Amino acid sequence: MREILKINNLTKIYKNKLKALDHLTLNILEGEIFALLGPNGAGKSTLINTICGILNFDQGNITVNKFDIMKNYRQARSIIGIVPQELNLEAFETIWDNVNYSRGLYGKSPNYEYIEKLLKDLSLWEKKDNKLRELSGGMKRRVLIAKALSHEPKILFLDEPTASVDVELRKDMWEVIKRLKNKGVTIILTTHYIDEAEEIADRVGIINNGKIILVDEKESLIKKLGQKILKIELAKPIKEIPKKLTSFNLKINTEKDTLTYIYDTKGRNTGITSLLSEIKSEGLQLKDLSTEQSSLESIFLNLVKESENELVRS
Ligand SMILES: Nc1ncnc2c1ncn2[C@@H]1O[C@H](COP(=O)(O)OP(=O)(O)OP(=O)(O)O)[C@@H](O)[C@H]1O
Ligand SMILES: [Mg+2]
Secondary structure, three states: OOEEEEEEEEEEEOOOOOEEEEEEEEEEEOOOEEEEEOOOOOOHHHHHHHHOOOOOOOEEEEEEOOEEOOOOHHHHHHOEEEEOOOOOOOOOOEHHHHHHHHHHHOOOOOOHHHHHHHHHHOOOHHHOOOEHHHOOHHHHHHHHHHHHHOOOOOEEEEEOOOOOOOHHHHHHHHHHHHHHHHOOOEEEEEEOOHHHHHHHOOEEEEEEOOEEEEEEEHHHHHHHHOEEEEEEEEOOOOOOOOHHHHHHOOEEOOOOOEEEEEEEOOOOOOOHHHHHHHHHHOOOOEEEEEEEEOOHHHHHHHHHHHHHHHHHHO
């Protein structure tokens, strides 16, 4: 697939000297759904707002469909739609007026048929004459999507499209996003919900401290998410892992009385039974056992740790 968006060596430093994007490089393929995951403050919104020309940047370059975002701003911007994280809407306008007006802002001639179809697709048609302040939060988010799509962009950015919406609406949103993909729109969304990425993304990127620390096909990330952590607390601390247990790749913690074992919940054999019997035959006494799902948070943390360790090694 062709690369429709190229972000090269992008650095953004806010006025207070905070480096929100740090030599970030990322390419987005035409027609894909790319989910950008990262903890609060990772730089997701900064990245999106920089690409969309809402924020300026300090270093690097961005091309959208070969148009440079600085040199060919209008052409680049006309291909992009953005649904911002904040729900900021003009309270006293109707949906209909507001969305049609948005289209005009991009210099596109009116197309009432297209906007009607768009509002119907987003289940907003019945409310088209309602004022925006009369809508629920979920409906407002849909209006933001309608506005972002009003000028028929090729690339749509959605900054946390399903934050604080109910389960049903989330599923509706996913359908809307999948339909857009089927129409050929490239979609980049940010989210904190791993199930959202699992459900709709083709590829996933993880960002932390303004750096992309992983880009992967969704399928291979899911494999990593299938992992659980078994914590084994020992009655007495040990100095090192007994030889017989080395094949389990256990990690021994700093106080040396806890072992951790990572296993795959999706695999046939977790290895727990044989691990516990080996522990017993080594004469180690257990104090407690607990398991933890490898949550998105723990995956972040592991990846962050890994990437930092790699930095130290290299
Ligand atoms: N206008 C600003 N001035 C200074 N620093 C800012 C500004 N906006 C954001 N930041 C800082 O830049 C970093 C990245 O923020 P950003 O909003 O991009 O994170 P995010 O990944 O979108 O987080 P969230 O998941 O909370 O939306 C944070 O440390 C944030 O405090
Ligand atoms: Mg954000």
